[in-house]
Amino acid sequence: GQNIDQPTEMTATEGAIVQINCTYQTSGFNGLFWYQQHAGEAPTFLSYNVLDGLEEKGRFSSFLSRSKGYSYLLLKELQMKDSASYLCAVNPGSYIPTFGRGTSLIVHP
Amino acid sequence: IAGITQAPTSQILAAGRRMTLRCTQDMRHNAMYWYRQDLGLGLRLIHYSNTAGTTGKGEVPDGYSVSRANTDDFPLTLASAVPSQTSVYFCASSDSGEDTDTQYFGPGTRLTVL
Numbered sequence: 747g748q749n750i751d752q753p754t755e756m757t758a759t760e761g762a763i764v765q766i767n768c769t770y771q772t773s774g775f776n777g778l779f780w781y782q783q784h785a786g787e788a789p790t791f792l793s794y795n796v797l798d799g800l801e802e803k804g805r806f807s808s809f810l811s812r813s814k815g816y817s818y819l820l821l822k823e824l825q826m827k828d829s830a831s832y833l834c835a836v837n838p839g840s841y842i843p844t845f846g847r848g849t850s851l852i853v854h855p
Numbered sequence: 856i857a858g859i860t861q862a863p864t865s866q867i868l869a870a871g872r873r874m875t876l877r878c879t880q881d882m883r884h885n886a887m888y889w890y891r892q893d894l895g896l897g898l899r900l901i902h903y904s905n906t907a908g909t910t911g912k913g914e915v916p917d918g919y920s921v922s923r924a925n926t927d928d929f930p931l932t933l934a935s936a937v938p939s940q941t942s943v944y945f946c947a948s949s950d951s952g953e954d955t956d957t958q959y960f961g962p963g964t965r966l967t968v969l
Contacts, residue, residue, distance in 0.1 A: 776956075779957070779958075787962070787963075788945060788961060788963055789960050790960050791958070791959070794957060797889075799945060837956055842888070842900065842903055843956070843958065845897050847891075847895065847897035848898075
Protein backbone atom coordinates (compact mmCIF):
# COMPACT_ATOMS: atom_id res chain seq x y z
CA GLY A 747 0.00 0.00 0.00
CA GLN A 748 0.88 3.67 -0.19
CA ASN A 749 0.84 6.05 2.74
CA ILE A 750 1.98 9.65 2.66
CA ASP A 751 1.65 11.93 5.67
CA GLN A 752 2.05 15.67 5.91
CA PRO A 753 0.63 18.24 8.33
CA THR A 754 -2.78 19.60 7.44
CA GLU A 755 -2.06 23.25 8.12
CA MET A 756 0.82 25.51 9.09
CA THR A 757 1.09 29.23 9.72
CA ALA A 758 4.15 31.44 9.48
CA THR A 759 5.14 35.07 9.43
CA GLU A 760 6.20 37.01 6.37
CA GLY A 761 10.00 37.02 6.08
CA ALA A 762 10.41 33.89 8.20
CA ILE A 763 11.49 30.34 7.30
CA VAL A 764 9.07 27.39 7.33
CA GLN A 765 9.69 23.66 6.94
CA ILE A 766 6.92 21.39 5.67
CA ASN A 767 7.53 17.74 6.44
CA CYS A 768 6.41 14.67 4.53
CA THR A 769 6.81 11.04 5.54
CA TYR A 770 6.01 8.16 3.27
CA GLN A 771 5.64 4.41 3.18
CA THR A 772 5.23 3.13 -0.37
CA SER A 773 5.65 -0.15 -2.17
CA GLY A 774 8.26 1.34 -4.47
CA PHE A 775 10.24 4.55 -4.73
CA ASN A 776 11.70 6.34 -7.72
CA GLY A 777 11.54 9.88 -6.41
CA LEU A 778 9.52 12.46 -4.51
CA PHE A 779 7.73 15.52 -5.84
CA TRP A 780 6.64 18.74 -4.24
CA TYR A 781 3.87 20.74 -5.88
CA GLN A 782 2.43 24.12 -4.98
CA GLN A 783 -1.29 24.81 -5.34
CA HIS A 784 -2.83 28.24 -4.85
CA ALA A 785 -6.50 28.36 -3.92
CA GLY A 786 -8.71 27.78 -6.94
CA GLU A 787 -5.78 26.91 -9.18
CA ALA A 788 -4.02 23.82 -10.47
CA PRO A 789 -0.98 22.28 -8.78
CA THR A 790 2.35 23.37 -10.24
CA PHE A 791 5.66 21.56 -10.02
CA LEU A 792 8.22 22.76 -7.49
CA SER A 793 10.85 20.05 -7.11
CA TYR A 794 11.76 16.43 -7.60
CA ASN A 795 14.23 14.55 -5.38
CA VAL A 796 15.70 11.21 -6.34
CA LEU A 797 18.86 11.07 -4.27
CA ASP A 798 19.35 11.78 -0.57
CA GLY A 799 20.26 15.31 0.33
CA LEU A 800 19.20 18.89 -0.12
CA GLU A 801 18.37 20.54 -3.43
CA GLU A 802 18.08 24.29 -3.50
CA LYS A 803 16.11 26.39 -5.95
CA GLY A 804 16.09 30.02 -4.98
CA ARG A 805 13.99 30.53 -1.86
CA PHE A 806 12.76 26.93 -1.95
CA SER A 807 14.77 23.86 -0.99
CA SER A 808 13.74 20.22 -0.80
CA PHE A 809 15.39 17.48 1.25
CA LEU A 810 15.12 13.71 0.96
CA SER A 811 16.17 10.82 3.17
CA ARG A 812 15.27 7.55 1.48
CA SER A 813 16.32 5.41 4.43
CA LYS A 814 13.96 7.32 6.73
CA GLY A 815 11.12 7.72 4.24
CA TYR A 816 11.23 11.43 4.90
CA SER A 817 11.29 14.67 2.97
CA TYR A 818 10.83 18.31 3.74
CA LEU A 819 10.23 21.48 1.76
CA LEU A 820 11.98 24.54 3.15
CA LEU A 821 10.69 27.97 2.25
CA LYS A 822 12.88 30.96 3.11
CA GLU A 823 12.11 34.68 3.22
CA LEU A 824 8.42 33.94 3.17
CA GLN A 825 6.19 36.19 1.11
CA MET A 826 2.44 36.59 1.27
CA LYS A 827 2.17 34.96 -2.16
CA ASP A 828 3.61 31.76 -0.66
CA SER A 829 0.25 31.16 1.03
CA ALA A 830 -0.87 28.00 -0.73
CA SER A 831 -1.21 24.26 -0.34
CA TYR A 832 1.97 22.22 -0.72
CA LEU A 833 1.53 18.68 -1.99
CA CYS A 834 4.02 15.90 -1.41
CA ALA A 835 3.85 13.06 -3.95
CA VAL A 836 5.85 9.86 -4.33
CA ASN A 837 6.77 8.33 -7.67
CA PRO A 838 6.63 4.59 -6.91
CA GLY A 839 8.08 3.67 -10.29
CA SER A 840 4.84 3.05 -12.16
CA TYR A 841 4.44 6.55 -13.69
CA ILE A 842 1.51 7.03 -11.32
CA PRO A 843 2.46 9.23 -8.38
CA THR A 844 0.72 8.95 -5.03
CA PHE A 845 -0.20 12.28 -3.46
CA GLY A 846 -0.40 13.25 0.17
CA ARG A 847 -3.39 15.31 1.32
CA GLY A 848 -1.43 18.54 1.18
CA THR A 849 -0.33 21.12 3.73
CA SER A 850 -2.12 24.46 3.73
CA LEU A 851 0.41 27.19 4.51
CA ILE A 852 -0.90 30.53 5.71
CA VAL A 853 1.58 33.41 5.70
CA HIS A 854 0.57 36.42 7.76
CA PRO A 855 2.14 39.87 7.97
CA ILE B 856 -3.13 26.20 -27.27
CA ALA B 857 -0.16 25.60 -25.07
CA GLY B 858 -0.09 23.05 -22.32
CA ILE B 859 -3.21 21.32 -21.06
CA THR B 860 -6.77 22.59 -21.20
CA GLN B 861 -10.03 21.44 -19.66
CA ALA B 862 -13.65 22.16 -20.42
CA PRO B 863 -15.99 23.22 -19.04
CA THR B 864 -14.53 25.44 -16.33
CA SER B 865 -17.51 24.75 -14.13
CA GLN B 866 -20.82 22.94 -14.41
CA ILE B 867 -23.94 22.40 -12.37
CA LEU B 868 -25.57 19.09 -13.20
CA ALA B 869 -28.77 17.35 -12.15
CA ALA B 870 -28.34 13.93 -10.60
CA GLY B 871 -28.81 11.14 -13.10
CA ARG B 872 -27.54 13.14 -16.05
CA ARG B 873 -24.60 12.10 -18.20
CA MET B 874 -21.61 14.41 -18.38
CA THR B 875 -18.28 14.38 -20.20
CA LEU B 876 -15.37 16.45 -18.99
CA ARG B 877 -12.90 17.26 -21.72
CA CYS B 878 -9.12 17.36 -21.50
CA THR B 879 -6.67 18.19 -24.27
CA GLN B 880 -2.89 18.55 -24.20
CA ASP B 881 -0.52 19.69 -26.94
CA MET B 882 2.74 18.59 -25.36
CA ARG B 883 2.67 15.13 -26.97
CA HIS B 884 2.85 13.54 -23.55
CA ASN B 885 2.35 9.78 -23.43
CA ALA B 886 0.59 9.60 -20.09
CA MET B 887 -2.59 11.32 -18.95
CA TYR B 888 -4.52 11.24 -15.68
CA TRP B 889 -7.79 12.28 -14.11
CA TYR B 890 -7.95 13.29 -10.45
CA ARG B 891 -10.67 14.55 -8.21
CA GLN B 892 -9.83 16.89 -5.35
CA ASP B 893 -12.05 17.16 -2.31
CA LEU B 894 -11.46 19.20 0.83
CA GLY B 895 -9.42 17.21 3.32
CA LEU B 896 -8.87 14.30 0.96
CA GLY B 897 -6.28 15.67 -1.43
CA LEU B 898 -5.88 14.52 -5.01
CA ARG B 899 -7.29 11.08 -5.72
CA LEU B 900 -6.62 9.30 -8.99
CA ILE B 901 -9.73 8.25 -10.94
CA HIS B 902 -8.32 6.80 -14.17
CA TYR B 903 -5.09 7.03 -16.10
CA SER B 904 -3.67 6.23 -19.50
CA ASN B 905 -0.02 5.37 -20.09
CA THR B 906 -0.34 5.72 -23.86
CA ALA B 907 -2.99 6.17 -26.54
CA GLY B 908 -5.27 3.15 -26.71
CA THR B 909 -4.75 2.04 -23.11
CA THR B 910 -6.42 3.04 -19.86
CA GLY B 911 -6.29 1.91 -16.25
CA LYS B 912 -8.22 2.34 -13.03
CA GLY B 913 -7.00 4.51 -10.22
CA GLU B 914 -8.02 4.74 -6.59
CA VAL B 915 -11.64 5.89 -7.11
CA PRO B 916 -12.83 4.69 -10.57
CA ASP B 917 -16.44 3.75 -9.78
CA GLY B 918 -19.01 5.83 -11.66
CA TYR B 919 -16.44 7.14 -14.16
CA SER B 920 -15.15 5.99 -17.53
CA VAL B 921 -12.42 7.23 -19.84
CA SER B 922 -11.16 6.70 -23.36
CA ARG B 923 -7.88 7.52 -25.06
CA ALA B 924 -8.43 7.44 -28.80
CA ASN B 925 -5.39 9.62 -29.53
CA THR B 926 -2.41 11.18 -27.76
CA ASP B 927 -3.95 14.58 -27.16
CA ASP B 928 -7.43 13.91 -25.74
CA PHE B 929 -8.54 12.14 -22.57
CA PRO B 930 -12.26 12.67 -21.82
CA LEU B 931 -13.81 11.63 -18.53
CA THR B 932 -17.46 10.54 -18.55
CA LEU B 933 -19.91 10.33 -15.69
CA ALA B 934 -22.60 8.01 -16.99
CA SER B 935 -25.20 8.91 -14.37
CA ALA B 936 -24.03 11.66 -12.02
CA VAL B 937 -24.60 11.44 -8.27
CA PRO B 938 -24.18 14.18 -5.63
CA SER B 939 -21.05 12.48 -4.21
CA GLN B 940 -19.34 13.26 -7.52
CA THR B 941 -19.45 16.96 -6.67
CA SER B 942 -15.78 17.87 -6.74
CA VAL B 943 -13.01 19.69 -8.58
CA TYR B 944 -11.63 17.54 -11.37
CA PHE B 945 -8.06 17.94 -12.61
CA CYS B 946 -6.62 16.43 -15.72
CA ALA B 947 -2.84 16.00 -15.90
CA SER B 948 -0.26 14.73 -18.34
CA SER B 949 3.34 13.59 -18.16
CA ASP B 950 6.03 12.45 -20.52
CA SER B 951 6.54 8.93 -19.29
CA GLY B 952 9.82 8.84 -21.17
CA GLU B 953 11.30 11.42 -18.81
CA ASP B 954 13.10 10.32 -15.67
CA THR B 955 11.03 12.62 -13.51
CA ASP B 956 7.52 11.93 -14.88
CA THR B 957 6.59 15.42 -13.76
CA GLN B 958 2.88 15.97 -14.09
CA TYR B 959 1.43 19.08 -15.68
CA PHE B 960 -2.08 19.92 -14.57
CA GLY B 961 -4.98 21.53 -16.36
CA PRO B 962 -6.89 24.40 -14.73
CA GLY B 963 -9.62 22.11 -13.38
CA THR B 964 -13.37 21.68 -13.76
CA ARG B 965 -15.60 22.49 -10.81
CA LEU B 966 -18.57 20.13 -10.94
CA THR B 967 -21.66 20.37 -8.76
CA VAL B 968 -24.21 17.57 -8.86
CA LEU B 969 -27.58 18.42 -7.36
